[in-house]
Amino acid sequence: MAEKAYELTYNGLNELHAELEDRKTRVAADIADRLKQAREFGDISENSEFEEATLAKADNEIRIHEIETILKNATVIEEKRVSKTRVSLGGQVLLRDEETGDEEAYLIVGAQEEDVFNGRLSNESPVGAALIGKQKGQVVEVKTPSGMLKYKIIDISLPKGVHNNDK
Known part of the structure; x- marks a missing residue:
């Protein structure tokens, strides 16, 4: 195996x-x-x-x-693999909760690095999986154990200091 x-x-x-x-x-x-x-x-x-x-x-x-x-x-995850136009593993995404208007930035990471309280969202989580491949301006609806969530993608960027020694 x-x-x-x-x-x-x-x-x-x-x-x-x-x-x-x-x-x-x-x-x-x-x-x-x-x-x-x-x-x-x-x-x-x-x-x-x-x-x-x-x-x-x-x-x-x-x-x-x-x-x-x-x-x-x-x-x-090499920096050159991270998309600046679509949500991808290793990229950062700024989301707006369509219900509350709150904005949160998340780094999309593999499951081993997930720490939602510190802004690291797993690509395997319901929200992370729904975001992968989406573009700025798109709205994503996600069914989670706590109910339906609706987010608008405000921005997609490459975070500094995550993919190399540059802080």
């Missing part, structure tokens, strides 16, 4: 490398200290601190494996 390909911005790739390094060093050391302290309490069969630290260790190892898999199969 072929591994899934992951498309990441340059920033997303760097963030994953940093998270991996942090998990392999600081987080793993913190968990090792917690396990050591929990063992010092004696009987580990009914030791909640030991159980929690063991679960944290397993969670950390799972996330390390996930990140390594993503990085092994990652493709960086």
